[in-house]
Amino acid sequence: MFDLDSLNEIWQTIARNKTRSLLTAFGVFWGIFILVILLACGNGFDNGIRSQVEGFSTNSTFMIPSLTTEAYNGYQKNRSWSLNLSDIEAIKRKVKGVDMISPISSVYTYNGENNVFYGIKGGNFGMKGVQQNYNDIDRSKVIYGRFINETDINEARKVCVLGKKVYEDLVGADKNPLGLMIKANGIYYQVVGVIEAYNGNISVGGSMDETVILPLSTMQIAYHTGDKFDFFVFTTARGYNTKDLQEEVKTLLRERHDIAPTDEGAFMCFDFEQLFMVFEYLFLGIKILIWIVGIGTLLSGVVGVSNIMLVTIKERTREIGVRRALGAKPALIIRQVVAESLLLTILAGIVGLVIGVAIMAVVAGFVGNAPSENVMFIDPQIGFGAAIAATIIIVLSGLLAGVLPATRAIQIKAIDAIREE
Numbered sequence: 001m002f003d004l005d006s007l008n009e010i011w012q013t014i015a016r017n018k019t020r021s022l023l024t025a026f027g028v029f030w031g032i033f034i035l036v037i038l039l040a041c042g043n044g045f046d047n048g049i050r051s052q053v054e055g056f057s058t059n060s061t062f063m064i065p066s067l068t069t070e071a072y073n074g075y076q077k078n079r080s081w082s083l084n085l086s087d088i089e090a091i092k093r094k095v096k097g098v099d100m101i102s103p104i105s106s107v108y109t110y111n112g113e114n115n116v117f118y119g120i121k122g123g124n125f126g127m128k129g130v131q132q133n134y135n136d137i138d139r140s141k142v143i144y145g146r147f148i149n150e151t152d153i154n155e156a157r158k159v160c161v162l163g164k165k166v167y168e169d170l171v172g173a174d175k176n177p178l179g180l181m182i183k184a185n186g187i188y189y190q191v192v193g194v195i196e197a198y199n200g201n202i203s204v205g206g207s208m209d210e211t212v213i214l215p216l217s218t219m220q221i222a223y224h225t226g227d228k229f230d231f232f233v234f235t236t237a238r239g240y241n242t243k244d245l246q247e248e249v250k251t252l253l254r255e256r257h258d259i260a261p262t263d264e265g266a267f268m269c270f271d272f273e274q275l276f277m278v279f280e281y282l283f284l285g286i287k288i289l290i291w292i293v294g295i296g297t298l299l300s301g302v303v304g305v306s307n308i309m310l311v312t313i314k315e316r317t318r319e320i321g322v323r324r325a326l327g328a329k330p331a332l333i334i335r336q337v338v339a340e341s342l343l344l345t346i347l348a349g350i351v352g353l354v355i356g357v358a359i360m361a362v363v364a365g366f367v368g369n370a371p372s373e374n375v376m377f378i379d380p381q382i383g384f385g386a387a388i389a390a391t392i393i394i395v396l397s398g399l400l401a402g403v404l405p406a407t408r409a410i411q412i413k414a415i416d417a418i419r420e421e
Contacts, residue, residue: 024304024305024344025305025344025345025347025348026301026348027300027301027302027303027304027305027348028298028301028302028304028305028344028345028348028349028352028394028397029301029348029349029351029352030297030301030352031294031295031297031298031299031300031301031302031349031352032298032348032349032352032353032356032390032393032394033352033353033355033356034293034294034297035290035291035294035295035297035298035356035390035393036352036353036356036357036360036382036390037356037359037360038290038293038294039287039290039291039294039382039386039390040356040357040360040363040380040381040382041360041377041380042283042286042287042290043379043380043381043382043383044364044367044377044378044379044380044381045283045286045377046283047377047378047379047380048377048378049279049283051378058272058273058276059099059235059236059242059272059273060137060138060233060234060235060236060242060272060273061233061234061235061236061242061245061246061269061270061271061272061273062231062232062233062269062270062272063231063232063233063234063246063249063250063267063268063269064230064231064267064268064269064270065080065081065082065083065231065266065267065268066265066266066267066268067079067080067265067266068081068259068260068263068265068266069263069264069265069266070260070262070263070265071260072258072259072260072263073258073260075258081257081259081266082228083103083228083229083230083231083232083253084226084227084228084229085103085227085229086227087232087252087253087256088101088103088232090252090256091234091249091252094252095245095248095249095252096240097236097237097239097240097244097245097248098234098235098236098237098245098249099234099235099236099237100133100136100137100234100235101133101232101233101234101235102130102131102133102134102137102232102233102234103130103131103216103229103231103232104128104129104130104134104216104229104230104231104232104233105128105129105216105219105220105223105225105228105229105230106126106127106128106129106230107126107127107128107129107185107219107223115127115184115185116166116170116182116183116184116185116212117170117182117183117184118170118171118180118181118182118183121169121170122170123166123169123170125163125165125166125184125210125211125212126207126210126211126212127184127185127211127212127214127219128211128212128213128214129213129214129215129216129217129218129219129220129229130148130213130214130215130216131148131153131215131216132147132148132149132150132152132153134148134233135147135148135195137233137235138208138233139198140195140196140197140198140208141195141196141197141198142193142194142195143164143194143195143196144167144176144177144178144193144194145161145177145178145191145192145193145194146161146192146193147161147193147195147213148161148192148213148214148215152192152215152218153215153216153217154217156215156217156218156221157215157218158187158188158189158190158218159189159190159191159192159214159215159218160182160184160189160190160191160192160212160213160214161191161192161193161194161195161212161213162177162182162191162193162194162195162212162213163194163195163196163197163207163208163209163210163211163212163213164194164195164196164197164209165207165209165210166209166210166211166212167194170182171191177191177194178191178192178193179191182212184212184214185222187222189212189214189218195208195209195213196208196209197209216229234249236273241273242271242272242273242274243271243273243274246269246271250264250267253267254266295393298393298397299397301348301397302345302397302400302401303401305341305344305345305397305398305401306341306400306401306402338398338399338402339402340402341398341399341401341402342395342398342399342401342402343398344398345394345395345397345398345401346394346395346398349390349391349393349394349397349398350391350394353387353390353391353394357381357382357387360380360381360382361381363380364379364380364381367379367380
């Protein structure tokens, strides 16, 4: 520990040459400052990317039937095939690891004509038939009423949930839509809810904000499709891999629909777990690179501190010699030199840390006031753990910068130092 006299002596030594001390400290300041800025910017982009997939189950896979690409069991290739509800039940029974699964049917109008009306107002929107658990997979915020429930499915109720844009365009944002009757593709449905997508960047089967959601059973009756549907989505339980489950599901469906065991083209798969894993590895690589660049910049400042301390030791050769002649132990000399290096490094590092955090807090304020739609840079600040890690690095850097000068100092012989002019 250092008493006040020792600290005062250390400070006087640093302040003896203010310009040199400031220039030396700037290297450490700049290294920590750059590290903080890089970490904060990395977190900002990480938060921005994650916000684009908010509400979406990252362990989900969408599977869509496509034309077969191989002849098999008497069937020609390029054959179309359809999914049915018994496929879903078979997957639930036979494929372990499937957590949630939901069949989906979609209806689109490609001629640009209005297909959804409320009174005299009309618009061109998609229609999607789902089961009650779909909103647990591709989650949306319910801003009015509720989502489709099990009773709607079992009774094939003529009810609907409107996407936010459908509601605003047809009903108006200032009116309660619950209980209103919407005509979609010539059939009337009662509105039981309004939803808003967390984001519009990931959507399979159309944006939820621009879609009229129906019970799947109701859509199947309305369009006379029996128990058929267009595609389905499933999520994996903890401890299972989506890629492995996809192969199990494909194998089961091939057996049920007379598809060749090697026919991969009969399925279109959107594996979001693999996609998000790519993002995870990408950001991990970016974080590692940031720490390498930041620490590298800091080390250049540490080298500067060490070099200046060597110059200082050279200038104080006589002083150190006198201390050694008066009985100062090597440990005292080492402690003094390391303390000077440590104090200089800590002061510069803390200033760099504080200024870096303050600047990014201001930037975060500006970003927070910007329009939120499609923002890819959110809350660019460093976490508490990163701040602690940066502080530890500052202390270690100060110790590292003082090791070589301290070693040089204790090598000075008292008699040689006293004789030196």
